[in-house]
Amino acid sequence: MLKVVKIRLYPNKVQQQLIHKTFGSCRFVYNQLLDAKIKAYECGDNLSAYELKKRLVPMKNVEGGEFLKEVDSTALQNAVLKIDVAYKNFFRRVKQGGAVGFPKFKSKHNSYQSYQTSTASIKENKLYLPKIGEVKAKFHRGKIIGKIKTVTLSYEAGQYHASINYEDGLKESVGSNNGRKIGIDVGVKAFAYTSDNQKIKHINLKKEIANVIKAQKVLSRRRKGSKNRQKAKSKLAKKHLKLKNKRNDFLHKVTKKLSENQTVAVENLMIKNMSKKAKGSIENPNMRASAKSGLNRSILQQSWGKFFELLEYKLKRNGGQLIKVDPKYTSQKCSCCGHISKENRQSQANFICTKCHTALNADYNASVNILNAVGTTVKAS
Numbered sequence: 281m282l283k284v285v286k287i288r289l290y291p292n293k294v295q296q297q298l299i300h301k302t303f304g305s306c307r308f309v310y311n312q313l314l315d316a317k318i319k320a321y322e323c324g325d326n327l328s329a330y331e332l333k334k335r336l337v338p339m340k341n342v343e344g345g346e347f348l349k350e351v352d353s354t355a356l357q358n359a360v361l362k363i364d365v366a367y368k369n370f371f372r373r374v375k376q377g378g379a380v381g382f383p384k385f386k387s388k389h390n391s392y393q394s395y396q397t398s399t400a401s402i403k404e405n406k407l408y409l410p411k412i413g414e415v416k417a418k419f420h421r422g423k424i425i426g427k428i429k430t431v432t433l434s435y436e437a438g439q440y441h442a443s444i445n446y447e448d449g450l451k452e453s454v455g456s457n458n459g460r461k462i463g464i465d466v467g468v469k470a471f472a473y474t475s476d477n478q479k480i481k482h483i484n485l486k487k488e489i490a491n492v493i494k495a496q497k498v499l500s501r502r503r504k505g506s507k508n509r510q511k512a513k514s515k516l517a518k519k520h521l522k523l524k525n526k527r528n529d530f531l532h533k534v535t536k537k538l539s540e541n542q543t544v545a546v547e548n549l550m551i552k553n554m555s556k557k558a559k560g561s562i563e564n565p566n567m568r569a570s571a572k573s574g575l576n577r578s579i580l581q582q583s584w585g586k587f588f589e590l591l592e593y594k595l596k597r598n599g600g601q602l603i604k605v606d607p608k609y610t611s612q613k614c615s616c617c618g619h620i621s622k623e624n625r626q627s628q629a630n631f632i633c634t635k636c637h638t639a640l641n642a643d644y645n646a647s648v649n650i651l652n653a654v655g656t657t658v659k660a661s
């Protein structure tokens with residue numbers, strides 16, 4: 281079964297330079313070939329991943345391209361394959377009618393840099409990487425036993441990490457699965473509400489958000505190109521990382537619990553306009569609005585995306601499934617008698633059916649509707 285672990289790396293100064301050189305080379309190759317692909321496309325020609333990969337060798341042999349020979353060749357090949365992945369994702373989004381972002385060129389100013397290698401190995405407490413050598417690493421929770429498939433090396437907020445994908449040779453273990461079906465309504469007031477009447481509260485990120493905003497302000501006051509600006513920038517990246525880590529811990533915990541069910545039904549957010557909904561999350565409009573609300577909104581949106589991704593993965597692992605249903609009327613329909621009316625929704629929190637007078641928590645009512653929609657307006661994921 282394929283497994284992933286993420287470990288912290290502690291490269292020395294020379295290794296750090298080599299790692300950044302690899303980031304730069306992968307970025308160079310990616311951007312050059314993405315440009316080639318776009319230009320070919322404009323002429324009605326589609327360059328396949330194979331054709332793009334074939335261009336790597338001439339790129340290395342051209343004058344001025346020698347630096348590409350000094351870095352991990354599998355990293356460059358993987359960078360080329362990423363172009364194909366970016367295109368496929370782009371066309372999938374177009375098809376689904378979601379927010380469409382065309383494959384972007386990579387910038388060296390991105391706070392997150394990475395590359396993927398296909399030939400790495402573990403020696404004692406070190407990770408051996410081609411062209412870089414043995415890098416000090418911090419392994420935790422037992423040893424990685426099995427064949428390494430890929431290693432993604434990343435740099436963010438002054439820290440180096442490696443995500444190691446490996447095959448442990450064991451059969452996929454089916455986790456606990458209680459055979460139940462539930463519906464969940466994700467929202468703004470509560471993070472999620474389940475059809476078995478459980479409220480999952482939002483994680484409190486106030487402190488982390490405040491720290492990010494503070495660091496952003498400090499950065500905005502620093503003169504462009506100054507040393508202090510660099511410092512402020514790396515501090516901001518650290519605060520962002522802290523926020524992300526806390527949020528991810530929360531999402532892992534919640535999805536682990538929910539994935540014990542056999543079937544989880546959710547609204548298809550590709551159809552639903554979540555950004556509109558997320559706007560309602562600005563709890564305190566008087567607070568220096570734009571920065572805070574913008575951040576809140578993007579955190580919410582990213583959280584939902586990550587939440588569904590993790591939930592689907594964990595459900596599948598446990599032999600269950602995630603079902604996405606059409607979100608039409610889930611908030612206006614009475615889960616008791618089926619009566620649909622805007623008037624049913626008396627406030628954000630309360631649902632009172634104008635026909636049968638059933639009074640319910642609005643999120644709970646929606647989660648039951650989502651569950652009931654399975655098999656009717658289903659769009660299986």
Ligand SMILES: [Zn+2]
Pocket residue numbers: 614615616617618619633634635636637638
């Ligand atoms: Zn009713």
